[in-house]
Structures are given as C-alpha cells and as structure tokens.
Amino acid sequence: MNATTQPTWRAIDEFAAAIAVAGLGTPDIIADGRIHRFRTDDDKAGSRSGWYLLHLDRHPAGVFGSWKLSFTQTWSAKTEAGTAPLIDFRAMIKTARRQRDAEQQATWTRAAYTAASVWPTCPPAPADHPYLLKKEIGPHVARLASDNRIALPIGDGSALTSLQFIAADGSKRFLTGGRIAGCWCPIEGDGPESPILIGEGFATVATMAEVTGSPGVVAFNAGNLLPVSKTIRRLNPHADIIILGDDDRWTEGNPGRAKARSAALEIGAKVLFPDFADMDLDSKPTDWNDWYRLARAAGRVKV
Incomplete structure (x- = not known):
C-alpha cells in the first residue's frame, strides 16, 4: 500500500469507528460524497434509519446519524498537528437531508403507485x-x-x-x-x-x-x-x-x-x-x- 493510499483507508476506518462508538453499528463505508443508508443495531428487519456521508476530497470529513433518533454527528480527520481545518458541516448536513428527502419521496411515489394498482383488484x-x-x-x-x-x-x-x-x-x-x-x-x-x-x-x-x-x-x-x-x-x-x-x-x-x-x-x-x-x-x-x-x-x- 503506497503512501497516498494509506491515509484514505485510515480515514475510512476512523470514520467507521466513530459511527460504531456512537452506537449506530458498523456499516460498510462508501466514500463518494453521497448519502448512504444502513441498518442500525436497533433497527427492525427491513429498516434503515442510519445514514452517513463521507468525502475524501481535500480533507476527509463526513456526517452521520439516525433519522429515527433525530441524531446527527460530524467527523473530520485530524491533521499531523492534531487539529482539523474548518469544514462547512452545515452544507454537508443540508446536502444529506436533501438527498434523503428526494429518496424518501421517490420511495413513497413508487409505493403509492403500487397501492393504486393493487387496491382496485381487491x-x-x-x-x-x-x-x-x-x-x-x-x-x-x-x-x-x-x-x-x-x-x-x-x-x-x-x-x-x-x-x-x-x-x-x-x-x-x-x-x-x-x-x-x-x-x-x-x-x-x-x-x-x-x-x-x-x-x-x-x-x-x-x-x-x-x-x-x-x-x-x-x-x-x-x-x-x-x-x-x-x-x-x-x-x-x-x-x-x-x-x-x-x-x-x-x-x-x-x-x-x-x-x-x-x-x-x-x-x-x-x-x-x-x-x-x-x-x-x-x-x-x-x-x-x-x-x-x-x-x-x-x-x-x-x-
């Protein structure tokens, strides 16, 4: 593993560890700057109330939480000096919510279409x-x-x-x-x-x-x-x-x-x-x- 790849994997591992410490579980992390849903430890089968968003551009940073618990937490990789640069976490959270709302609306729309198709046949x-x-x-x-x-x-x-x-x-x-x-x-x-x-x-x-x-x-x-x-x-x-x-x-x-x-x-x-x-x-x-x-x-x- 080369010197440039090592920090990337370390950032992903540290981000995943932060989610685990928060008690939300251990999801597989995809660091593409988009929101991803996952099943938390206390979710029922089929539910995915956990979510995260992680990007590795410039400086690794992300947000995660639980829609069910109305819980949100930010994370940022530390620099060699032990500090982290300023990150616009509010923009990241806003992006996550916008993506979540769009996905939720699409899911509701599909289900409503199914309901409207099934109901008349009953x-x-x-x-x-x-x-x-x-x-x-x-x-x-x-x-x-x-x-x-x-x-x-x-x-x-x-x-x-x-x-x-x-x-x-x-x-x-x-x-x-x-x-x-x-x-x-x-x-x-x-x-x-x-x-x-x-x-x-x-x-x-x-x-x-x-x-x-x-x-x-x-x-x-x-x-x-x-x-x-x-x-x-x-x-x-x-x-x-x-x-x-x-x-x-x-x-x-x-x-x-x-x-x-x-x-x-x-x-x-x-x-x-x-x-x-x-x-x-x-x-x-x-x-x-x-x-x-x-x-x-x-x-x-x-x-």
Missing part, C-alpha cells in the same frame, strides 16, 4: 373472514387481497398512499415503502352530527363506530395519533373529536395512553380509555375491541 372483504369473525366486527372499507389477507386503504385525504394487510391470525404488515405518517383509513358512520373517533387499530375504530354510529379514523399506531389528529382537526375545526386510546399496560411507558393523551390535549379533543377492572386479563387486553369482546362474553353489554 374485492370487498367477506363478513366471515376469520379475522373479522375473531374481532366480531364488520368489513367496512376492508377488501380482500389475493393471498386472503384483509386489505385496508391508507391515504392523506386526497390520495392513496399505502395499504395495510391483516392476516387471519391478526399479524399486520404495511405495503413496503408506503407513507404512513400523517395518513389514515376512514370508517363511515351513520349517526347525525356524531363525534369523530380516532384510534390506533382498525378493530378498535370499527368496534366503536358500530356501537356509536360515529365515523372513525384509523391512525394505525400510537406515534401516528398526533399527526393524524392535527390533520383531522384542521379539516373539521368545529367537530367533536374523541381519541380512543389504548391501554398499553403491558408495555413499558404505556405508549398508547401517553400518545392518546398528548394528541387529545394538542387538538382539544376528548380521550377515552378502556377500563379492564374485574375483567379476565389472561389475554393481555389493551384496546376497545378487546374490552368490548370481553364485556360481551361477560354479559355486560347486549349483543
């Missing part, structure tokens, strides 16, 4: 689908995918952005790459001037829409309650809104309860949580569908 879900029977709810907007999974539309109020698929055993998956944040699935109600219900899961919102006659909005997860609730409030400034919070007592920090309260406070809505006192907790219930099915089994509500 017939209405049958009322006797195993998942619907288990949850004791009707199909509503649900359709049936070619593999017999329930398919739910996800949109931003103007266009389809993704799909959620639910298998007979209740396992759920989203269309790869689809935009979920700030998007929802609507469930129609039949009551006049009824409040709008917002909850995490399809079964939760469908249950309460059937019981109350109110229209519902499925946000799909606790973290999406706030962005969805803010949009629904903006579209319905004078409507009564009720957040159907989950009671995630089996999860540290009870995110369902915390996120529901936060969303309700932010938009001036009411929030309701299921009360599982004196109920059978062997199934570890968390949401309003769990509560309703347990209440029906115990004869507390009429069928």
